Amino acid sequence: MFPDLPDVTRFARILRWIKAWFNVLPLDEAARLLPAGRLPERAAAITFDDGYADNVTVALPLLAKTGLPATFFIASGYLDGGCMWNDAVIAAIRAWPGESFDGAPFGLGRYGLSGPADRRRAVDACIDRMKYRPAADRRAQAHALAAAAKIAVPSDLMMTSEGVRVLHRAGMTIGAHTVTHPILRKLPDAEARDEIERGRQRLEVITGSRVGLFAYPNGRRGEDYDERHVRIVRETGFDAAVSTNPGAGGAASDLMELPRFTPWDRRRLGFCARLAHNLVEARRAGTAAAPAVTRAGSDRSRDPA
Numbered sequence: 628m629f630p631d632l633p634d635v636t637r638f639a640r641i642l643r644w645i646k647a648w649f650n651v652l653p654l655d656e657a658a659r660l661l662p663a664g665r666l667p668e669r670a671a672a673i674t675f676d677d678g679y680a681d682n683v684t685v686a687l688p689l690l691a692k693t694g695l696p697a698t699f700f701i702a703s704g705y706l707d708g709g710c711m712w713n714d715a716v717i718a719a720i721r722a723w724p725g726e727s728f729d730g731a732p733f734g735l736g737r738y739g740l741s742g743p744a745d746r747r748r749a750v751d752a753c754i755d756r757m758k759y760r761p762a763a764d765r766r767a768q769a770h771a772l773a774a775a776a777k778i779a780v781p782s783d784l785m786m787t788s789e790g791v792r793v794l795h796r797a798g799m800t801i802g803a804h805t806v807t808h809p810i811l812r813k814l815p816d817a818e819a820r821d822e823i824e825r826g827r828q829r830l831e832v833i834t835g836s837r838v839g840l841f842a843y844p845n846g847r848r849g850e851d852y853d854e855r856h857v858r859i860v861r862e863t864g865f866d867a868a869v870s871t872n873p874g875a876g877g878a879a880s881d882l883m884e885l886p887r888f889t890p891w892d893r894r895r896l897g898f899c900a901r902l903a904h905n906l907v908e909a910r911r912a913g914t915a916a917a918p919a920v921t922r923a924g925s926d927r928s929r930d931p932a
């Protein structure tokens with residue numbers, strides 16, 4: 628259903644390009660060097676969001692083989708058998724019997740389902756409609772959709788706690804990404820703080836190490852988080868945090884809102900051109916020195932919320 632998402636071959640190719648073009652650093656190290664202006668030229672960091680199991684089974688061996696470090700931002704509440712609501716919607720519509728979907732009982736539209744492209748459009752439309760609903764409603768509706776499709780909500784999409792330890796032992800950085808991946812702006816401040824703190828604590832217990840990095844769920848300033856959450860993240864004692872606001876970080880960047888950018892092109896030239904364009908735009912906006920942060924994950928595309 629999602630031919631545009633990278634597969635193993637494409638991801639391996641992208642890693643080779645990144646290795647050839649950039650000085651890839653662990654994000655925590657980059658965040659230490661950035662304010663002092665001591666980053667190497669063409670610095671980049673690689674990040675993954677949410678805590679999908681294939682980060683461990685598929686991406687980790689490729690990263691290890693290429694010798695590149697990465698940071699994994701994990702929503703702790705889905706470890707060990709959980710499923711994010713958007714993945715329950717995808718599973719339901721993928722399995723939906725027949726050639727059409729009438730979402731009226733769920734407050735959703737009507738869509739044809741005659742092929743994979745149709746099903747993908749239905750998924751995207753339903754996720755867009757559900758994304759900013761209250762978290763409990765959204766989860767209940769996603770589970771109701773799965774039940775109506777007569778499938779079990781997938782329990783093997785997300786990492787196990789042992790998977791987190793495997794990443795950590797392999798020298799990868801573990802970052803916090805809240806417990807349930809809420810839209811922080813939709814929560815009262817106390818709940819937002821609780822999500823941010825508890826997500827981190829669980830990962831610290833699992834890894835036995837301090838967790839110094841945070842990624843805002845969905846990650847767009849003004850839409851998904853705002854200055855209240857930046858303050859909470861700072862007060863909670865994180866060293867740095869990343870958004871999904873596109874751009875490139877520089878010595879003047881706020882460490883609590885580092886930009887990230889997803890180059891999605893399949894071809895080398897297009898991939899390179901998109902990176903260059905991002906950097907030029909960031910420099911024009913006065914936010915960039917050199918480094919880019921490349922991310923892989925679902926936020927900004929078919930993310931949850």
Ligand SMILES: [Zn+2]
Nearest residue numbers: 676677845926
């Ligand atoms: Zn996320």
